[in-house]
Every structure is written in structure tokens, then in C-alpha cells.
Amino acid sequence: MPDPIITLTTDFGDDSPYAAALKGVILAINPLARIIDLSHQIPPQDVRHAAFFLAESLPYFPAEAIHIVVVDPGVGSKRALLFVDIDSIRLLAPDNGCWTMLRGKPQRVIHLDNKQFWRSEVSATFHGRDILAPVAAHLSRGVEATLLGPIVTQWNGLALAEPRKLPDSVAGEVIFVDHFGNLITNIPCDWIRANPISIQWGESASERLDWVRTYSDSAPGRLVGLSSSSGHLEISIVQGKAAKDLNARAGTPIRIVYEEPG
Amino acid sequence: MPDPIITLTTDFGDDSPYAAALKGVILAINPLARIIDLSHQIPPQDVRHAAFFLAESLPYFPAEAIHIVVVDPGVGSKRALLFVDIDSIRLLAPDNGCWTMLRGKPQRVIHLDNKQFWRSEVSATFHGRDILAPVAAHLSRGVEATLLGPIVTQWNGLALAEPRKLPDSVAGEVIFVDHFGNLITNIPCDWIRANPISIQWGESASERLDWVRTYSDSAPGRLVGLSSSSGHLEISIVQGKAAKDLNARAGTPIRIVYEEPG
Amino acid sequence: MPDPIITLTTDFGDDSPYAAALKGVILAINPLARIIDLSHQIPPQDVRHAAFFLAESLPYFPAEAIHIVVVDPGVGSKRALLFVDIDSIRLLAPDNGCWTMLRGKPQRVIHLDNKQFWRSEVSATFHGRDILAPVAAHLSRGVEATLLGPIVTQWNGLALAEPRKLPDSVAGEVIFVDHFGNLITNIPCDWIRANPISIQWGESASERLDWVRTYSDSAPGRLVGLSSSSGHLEISIVQGKAAKDLNARAGTPIRIVYEEPG
Numbered sequence: 001m002p003d004p005i006i007t008l009t010t011d012f013g014d015d016s017p018y019a020a021a022l023k024g025v026i027l028a029i030n031p032l033a034r035i036i037d038l039s040h041q042i043p044p045q046d047v048r049h050a051a052f053f054l055a056e057s058l059p060y061f062p063a064e065a066i067h068i069v070v071v072d073p074g075v076g077s078k079r080a081l082l083f084v085d086i087d088s089i090r091l092l093a094p095d096n097g098c099w100t101m102l103r104g105k106p107q108r109v110i111h112l113d114n115k116q117f118w119r120s121e122v123s124a125t126f127h128g129r130d131i132l133a134p135v136a137a138h139l140s141r142g143v144e145a146t147l148l149g150p151i152v153t154q155w156n157g158l159a160l161a162e163p164r165k166l167p168d169s170v171a172g173e174v175i176f177v178d179h180f181g182n183l184i185t186n187i188p189c190d191w192i193r194a195n196p197i198s199i200q201w202g203e204s205a206s207e208r209l210d211w212v213r214t215y216s217d218s219a220p221g222r223l224v225g226l227s228s229s230s231g232h233l234e235i236s237i238v239q240g241k242a243a244k245d246l247n248a249r250a251g252t253p254i255r256i257v258y259e260e261p262g
Numbered sequence: 263m264p265d266p267i268i269t270l271t272t273d274f275g276d277d278s279p280y281a282a283a284l285k286g287v288i289l290a291i292n293p294l295a296r297i298i299d300l301s302h303q304i305p306p307q308d309v310r311h312a313a314f315f316l317a318e319s320l321p322y323f324p325a326e327a328i329h330i331v332v333v334d335p336g337v338g339s340k341r342a343l344l345f346v347d348i349d350s351i352r353l354l355a356p357d358n359g360c361w362t363m364l365r366g367k368p369q370r371v372i373h374l375d376n377k378q379f380w381r382s383e384v385s386a387t388f389h390g391r392d393i394l395a396p397v398a399a400h401l402s403r404g405v406e407a408t409l410l411g412p413i414v415t416q417w418n419g420l421a422l423a424e425p426r427k428l429p430d431s432v433a434g435e436v437i438f439v440d441h442f443g444n445l446i447t448n449i450p451c452d453w454i455r456a457n458p459i460s461i462q463w464g465e466s467a468s469e470r471l472d473w474v475r476t477y478s479d480s481a482p483g484r485l486v487g488l489s490s491s492s493g494h495l496e497i498s499i500v501q502g503k504a505a506k507d508l509n510a511r512a513g514t515p516i517r518i519v520y521e522e523p524g
Numbered sequence: 525m526p527d528p529i530i531t532l533t534t535d536f537g538d539d540s541p542y543a544a545a546l547k548g549v550i551l552a553i554n555p556l557a558r559i560i561d562l563s564h565q566i567p568p569q570d571v572r573h574a575a576f577f578l579a580e581s582l583p584y585f586p587a588e589a590i591h592i593v594v595v596d597p598g599v600g601s602k603r604a605l606l607f608v609d610i611d612s613i614r615l616l617a618p619d620n621g622c623w624t625m626l627r628g629k630p631q632r633v634i635h636l637d638n639k640q641f642w643r644s645e646v647s648a649t650f651h652g653r654d655i656l657a658p659v660a661a662h663l664s665r666g667v668e669a670t671l672l673g674p675i676v677t678q679w680n681g682l683a684l685a686e687p688r689k690l691p692d693s694v695a696g697e698v699i700f701v702d703h704f705g706n707l708i709t710n711i712p713c714d715w716i717r718a719n720p721i722s723i724q725w726g727e728s729a730s731e732r733l734d735w736v737r738t739y740s741d742s743a744p745g746r747l748v749g750l751s752s753s754s755g756h757l758e759i760s761i762v763q764g765k766a767a768k769d770l771n772a773r774a775g776t777p778i779r780i781v782y783e784e785p786g
Contacts, residue, residue: 002527002555003264009544013441014303015311017318018491020271023298024322031264031324035298036551036559038544041537044442045501049539056541060548060653062555073501076476124476126491129322179537180568214600214648229542229650239569239597265526275703276565277573279580280753282533285560286584293526293586297560306704307763335763338738386738388753391584 003032004140005065009053010128011042012070018126022068022133025119029137036065045073047096048250051158052176052184055101056230058089066136069093070128081131082155083110083139083148090139092132097158113149163187169257172233174250181241184234185254189227193258199225199235200255201248209256215239225256265294266402267327271315272390273304274332280388284330284395287381291399298327307335309358310512313420314438314446317363318492320351328398331355332390343393344417345372345407352401354394359420375411425449431519434495436512443503446496447516451489455520461487461497462517463510471518477501487518527556528664529589533577534652535566536594542650546592546657549643553661560589569597571620572774575682576700576708579625580754582613590660593617594652605655606679607634607669614663616656621682637673687711693781696757698774705765708758709778713751717782723749723759724779725772733780739763749780 006026012018019040026033038057042050050071058067072094080095087104092112112131115122117138122130135148163172163186172187192211199209210217210224218224220239223246228234235254236242243249268288274280281302288295300319304312312333320329334356342357349366354374374393377384379400384392397410425434425448434449454473461471472479472486480486482501485508490496497516498504505511530550536542543564550557562581566574574595582591596618604619611628616636636655639646641662646654659672687696687710696711716735723733734741734748742748744763747770752758759778760766767773 005551005555007544007547011441014276014301014538015305016441017301017315018440020269020300020315020319021322023269023300024319024324024327027267027298027327028322028324031267031326034296034558036547037299037561038541038547039538041539043539053541053544057544057548060545060552062548062552064555065548065551074478077478123489123491125488125496129491178542179535179540216598216601226649227647229647229653234649273703276538276563277567278703279563279577280702282531282562282577282581283584285531285562286581286586286589289529289560289589290584290586293529293588296558299561336740339740385751385753387750387758391753 002064003034004030005034005036005061006136006140007036007038007061007065007067008040009038009042009050009067010040010070011044011046011050012040014040018128021129025129025133026137029134030140033137033140042071045071047071047073047098048158049176050098051101054091054099055103058091058102059087061089063088063090065090066139067091068128068132068136069098070132071098072096072127075127076124080152081112081127083112083135083145084108085145090145092136094127095155097156100157101160108145109152109155110145111149111152114147117143117148161186163191165191169255171253171255173254174248174252177243177249181243182228182234182236183242183246183248183252183254184228184230184232187233187254187256189231189233192225192233192256197225197259198257199223200257201246202252205246209235264326265296266292267298267323268295268398268402269298269300269323269327269329270302271300271304271312271329272302272332273306273308273312274302276302280390283391287391287395288399291396292402295399295402304333307333309333309335309360310420311438312360313363316353316361317365320353320364321349323351325350327352328401329353330390330394330398331360332394333360334358334389337389338386342414343374343389345374345397345410346370347407352407354398356389357418359418362419363422370407371414371417372407373411373414376409379405379410423448425453427453431517433515433517435516436510436514439505439511443505444490444496444498445504445508445510445514445516446490446492446494449495449516449518451493451495454487454495454518459487459521460519461485462519463508464514467508471497526588527558528554529560529585530557530660530664531560531562531585531589531591532564533562533566533574533591534564534594535568535570535574536564538564542652545653549653549657550661553658554664557661557664566595569595571595571597571622572682573700574622575625578615578623579627582615582626583611585613587612587614589614590663591615592652592656592660593622594656595622596620596651599651600648604676605636605651607636607659607672608632609669616660618651619680621680624681625684632669633676633679634669635673635676638671641667641672685710687715689715693779695777695779697778698772698776701767701773705767706752706758706760707766707770707772707776707778708752708754708756711757711778711780713755713757716749716757716780721749721783722781723747724781725770726776729770733759
């Protein structure tokens, strides 16, 4: 059997010792654990960024993996820490909705309150190191999730804007800006009808949009719309940074307008 | 027995091929080694940053790990390279004091001078690749540390400022700015008496400080003092960046003043 | 036998879920794979940066490793994806020349076109996840490279400037700026004759240059020339950032001038 996999997704950055401390705690409890960094560059305390990140990465992993998520503006407060089993994905995270963009219905959500699997001293500001890391390590050694605490049936979600289909347009918003400055929206790509279309964003800006299959189908500098690798409408500038040029960010309203009503 | 663990802490950045070269050298000598990145984002040549980073991460690892540290402004000069065994932590580093914030007395310090465990050609500017990486790989295969060179009894430390207890205040300095802009000081948290207190920093700035258990005990934007996850006094702005707003950095003097003398 | 090694070199950044998705895809196909991050911080779509990065890191790895490279401005276009076996290095990359700074003649180059080893759905914008990652995972399970597609004898290279030896000077250009702001040039270090020399760069700037063995042989702030860890002429400012102070970048012309003709 392969050695167990534990992945890490945090907003700790790589210049601070926090991610390193998690790794040490995990390996001290389970020296066989294989630790996989997903990211330590989630923008600080940006739960929505984390939510999209997780939705676009965790489903690709084998079900054996255990995923630790530490983006935790509420650390030390009464917010719960959860074990979640959803669609064959097992993760440990604060109860802040960061996992609620994953598809499917959770099979089981557990409130971590059994201190037997925590570090003996728990800091008020570092539950990742003192609770989530040791719990993950114990899980990876075969501890049953049901021992971690009681099953719960309520948790916090994210208030996600719903995209809308209108007679002459579709409306939604940017939900993620990627490393290349591409704008990923909440609009399903198969909602978009054929050319020609224009895009409106923010308060009033508007521009023609090339509808393409991939970036290289248009010329450098062109504003294009295409299906993102996750099937969402993506707005891009070929070999450029759409987020910068359009001054757009997560939450910026996006409307795709057809020139001829359908 | 689990495969051996070798961790890496460097200031190489992630855009340059230097950390990748270390990994290749290690795996070519010991294909079983499990390489764990702690950080390649130590600020360039910032030995003090590295020292705090190591003190807050290495103690969590199992004793079997071997830790490589390459923050090395003196590369190629006569500064020694060391093997250090301190408090069940084994590390390889330049003799620049980067390990001297770790608690405890070193059991053994060895000056690496046995070229048998180095790469056959040694560059004057890349001892991490040509000396530390192959030595770590050989150690992870079971080579005895005593074969690496002679035991030494002298090494370079860091000139660390000592915090001071005064009748109406405690004085110290910032020793680390973390990824969230929190200021970690050299003042032990249990030196701080109860409310109310104010903080003075830098030349003359002064402000009221909420004394809290965790960030979420105060309101966004508030300046708070609390116990860091390592037990030091930490100065934070809730959901903000204290380092930026207070214009503080490692070395900035900090004084905590009681309103009523004790 | 050690578990198979798969390395990743991309321009995905660490804030986006793309590298994490690759890791999931690999581990779902081969749960035994050991994934090694080389970099996700190649500057976006900078094939030349990637080429130097690979040339300075891949040769150190054991031959068993499989290297995935995703710096892919042409994703989704008709550019091929390749398996390359060169000088005991096996890599998977887009056909954009990123591997052509590796020394030696390729033993075998294969055009990946056998969809049997791809993900069943292939996005037009994410061939790293949908083609390269699964192909690498299958290779790591022992699939023969010849099954991946036909052998090809033509591929794209990089137009690399050649350095020139002149009676009173040598001329070349910057090919890489490292994390410390050091300028690595395409001039072999053993072309440089003894002191004293000056350096000309860009349009017309010129300055005296200390020729040294290592940085610490000169004083902080001094402009020095030395042999890089790869044997190229490197231009550095001791404890400074030469790239910034000289306003130089990859492609900046560099000329080393002798004061007395040879």
C-alpha cells in the first residue's frame, strides 16, 4: 500500500515558519506521511480564493489523500474546526465555508473536539499546527474519523452570487483571478451563445470580445472569452493580464451581451 | 523504517534553479531520500530571519530528519560549513549563527572538511549544491557524522538584543515580521502584566494596545498585543498588516508601557 | 527499488490551483509517485527562463526521474507535446525549445499523440493537467515511451545568441537573472583573461569590474565579475542586486573589455 498522502493548502506564505511547523508536527506523529504542498500562497484570510482553489484541485486527488486547509481569519474564536468527507474527498478545515464550492453532498461532517488527537498545548493563534496537523497525522495512521468528535449537520457556507440568463445577455461575476491575470467567472461556459458578443464589466466599461477555443486562436493583446479549464467563462488578454488591464478582481460584475437577441 | 527525511531552508527563491539543483544532487546520491521544502523564501542573506524561522520549525520534526540550511552571505570565503547536533536536531549550515536561536546546548558541532563526501568539483559560489547537499545525502544513507570532519568547540553566534523589565514597562525589539505583517518581538509573553497598556515603537510613536488572547477577540483594524504561537509578545492589527501601518521591521525597538506602575 | 520520481517545472504560480491539479492527476494514476516541485515561479510564458532553469537543474537528477515542464504560451494550438530523452534526462514538454539548452544530442524525441494515456476529456487550455501529467504518471508505472506516439526528428529550438571573442574584448548577453539579481551571461568563464577589465552593458554604460573568485572577495556594493556556479561569466553586486542597479535583464548586451589588448 502506498504511504499516506497529506496535502497542505494555507495562506501562511513561504517566508514564515508556519507551514514548516505543520510538516514537522505531521512527520513526528506519522513518519510515513507523504506531504504534498498545494499552496501556501492563498491571499491572507481570503476564504473565497481558497474555496475556488480547493474546488479546482482536490477532486483530482485519489480518495486516500487527507487534505489540510488553513485559511482561518477566525482562529482562536468559537468557530469550529471540521472534518469533512465529501464526494470521496476528506479534508480538515475551519468552519468558514472554504470547502463548500466542492460539488456534491457531504457524506459526513465532524466537529473536531476530541483533544486526545491534538497537541498537548494548544496556542490560541495557531490551530493549524496544534489541532489540524496532528489530527491529519492520526487519520493517516488509520484513526477512525468518528473518534475525532461528534457528527454535525450544520456548518457555514459561502454566500455565492448566482449567474443569471437574460434575453440579450448573461450576467455573473469574477470568482477567481489566476496567476496569469485571467478572470474566471461564475458563468457556466455552455450558457454562452455564438458570436458576436461584447463584455461589460464593473460599473460601465464595455468592449468587444473574441470568442475563442484557446488563447492562441487570437492575437497577442486581444481580449478574449473562452471556456476555462474548469468549464467556466474565462476572460483573458492573450499574453497579457486581463485583471490588470480591466481593473477587475474577485466580485467584479461581468455581463456578456449578444449583439442580436436570441 | 521510513525513508529518510531531508529538509531544505534557503534564500534561493523559487524562480532560480538553485533549490532544484540541490534536490537533484541529493536524489542522485540517495534515491530514497524524502525531500521536504521548508522555505526558499528566506529574504536574501538574512541570517536573522533564518534563525527565527529555524527556531520556530525544526523542533517539531522527528529526530531522524536532516536539515539543510543555505543562507550564506559568506559563500566561498573562509567561513566554515558545520554539522550541528542540538537537542535532537541535526542540521548542516554555514557557520554564521543561523542555528543559534535553537534552544539547548549543541551535543556536537563538526567542521565539514572531508572532501570525500562532497561533489568532485566545488564551485566557489554554490556550496549548498556542492557540499551541503551531498553531505546530507550521505548522512541520510547512514554515514557517521564523525567522518565528516573534526569536532569543533567554537562557532559564530548572533548578537541578539536582550529584552529588559523596567518598573513601568518592558522593552525589547521586533525579531521577526511574519507573512501577515505581524510583529514578533523578543519579549516573553509572560512578562506582560494585565491591562491597560500602551505600546511605543521606533523613535517616538505611541498608541493604546488591546491585550487579547487571539485576533478575533478585538475588532478589525484594532492594534492588539497577544502571545504569539511561540510564546513571544506579538503585535498585530486585526485583519491588517501591523508591519506596514507601524512602519516596523526586525530590529525596531518596542516598549510596552503600563498606565499604572506595578 | 525507490518509488518513482516526477518533477514539476511550471509558470503556474503558487496562488492558482493548476500545479495542485497536476499533482492530483499524477497521484490518482500512480499513488506511488514521489512528486518534486522544481519551480512554479518561472515567469509567465518565459520559455528562455525555463530553458536556462532546466539546463541548470535537470542534469543533477538521477536518470530514473521523469520531468514535467509546463511553460506553454501555445497551449491548445497545433504545437506538439513531446517526450524527450536527452543525455539520460527524460522530460515531457511543449515543443517550444524549452529543453534545447540541455547539453547533448537527444536519443529520442516522441510526439505525444496516443490519447490512451491522456485524461478522457482534454481542455483546450490546460494540457499540463490533461496530457502531460497523466502521461508522466503512466511512464512512471513502466509504460514504454514508444507507446506514447511516433518518433520525430524535427522540433523547435531557441534562437540563442552566440558569444564572440574579439581582440580587446568578449561580447555576449545576459541569459538569466537569478533571485539575487545576479546576471548570468552566455560567455564561458574561461574566455575571460586576467585583470584589469571593465564591463559595458546595454547601450553605452560602462564601469570598472573587480574580477573575483567569490562574492566575499570584494566589498559590499562593488561590481564584480566571477564564474557562475555553471561556469558562465556572472556579473554581481556584492550583497546587492546587479539587475536593478545596472537596469539589465535577459537579452541585455554585455561586453567585457580588457584595458591592454592581448
